[in-house]
Amino acid sequence: MAGQRIVVVGGGDSAVQVATELATHARISLASRAPIKWFTQRPLGGKDLHFWLTATGLDIAPLGRLQRAPATMAVIDDGRYKAALAAAAPDHRPVFTGIEGSKMTWGDGTVEDVDAIVLATGYRPDLGYLAPLGALGGQGRPLHRDGTSLTRPSLAYVGLEWQRSLSSASLRGVGCDAQRVARSLAVHLARR
Incomplete structure (x- = not known):
């Protein structure tokens, strides 16, 4: 993987985390349809957001009934992911416009060879x-x-x-x- 050209597709927690981790070993672009939305996590008492959501019961509170449509989630960040994208490690760009074989075409018309594409887009069930x-x-x-x-x-x-x-x-x-x-x-x- 060292030195390979990899594109991670997605704009949520998993995509940002995977792209940032891979960027320490390969040339990575994070491609998303929209700008990344951030939720800055400030640890309280040395514990992260997930700890407090669980400890307070908000993690399992029956709030789903109040949702008319799924909420768009922001990337939970303690500062390192936003800093990594600001440093272009990985770089962030709009999703590509085409793929043919190993050639990827970006919105600006640039065509480049990629070694792998990682889809970290989550899912919506097709029922x-x-x-x-x-x-x-x-x-x-x-x-x-x-x-x-x-x-x-x-x-x-x-x-x-x-x-x-x-x-x-x-x-x-x-x-x-x-x-x-x-x-x-x-x-x-x-x-x-």
Whole structure:
């Protein structure tokens, strides 16, 4: 990997962290559709934001019901990631306009060879196949309450953004949501 040309695509925590880490070993560009949004983390009592979200219960507070659409998250930074981008390690640029083989074309028309592209774009579930069941609402989002379908009681979801809380789409929160969904499904099955 040393000296290779790598493009990391994305504008969230994972993309910025991966690009910054790789920039110590390779020539890295972070490519995103929009400017990076920053949330400056100032450790309180020597603990980071995730510690305090967990300690206060905000991490699993049922705030998902209040979300009309998924919130855009900012990159949580203690200063090092913003500084790395300011120092162009990695450099940050708008997403490319084309790829053909190993050739990447940037918005300014520059074409260059790249060794690898890392997609750190997160995901939005494509649940269109559930439309015939009447399980989807606006913007193709599932109609649910805390992960249990509002239209099909035997259908449940786990891992959706803001399904129940801030941490619902993360490894640290999906387990809690899965337990709730499992209990809900067990109650439904016991009634059959």
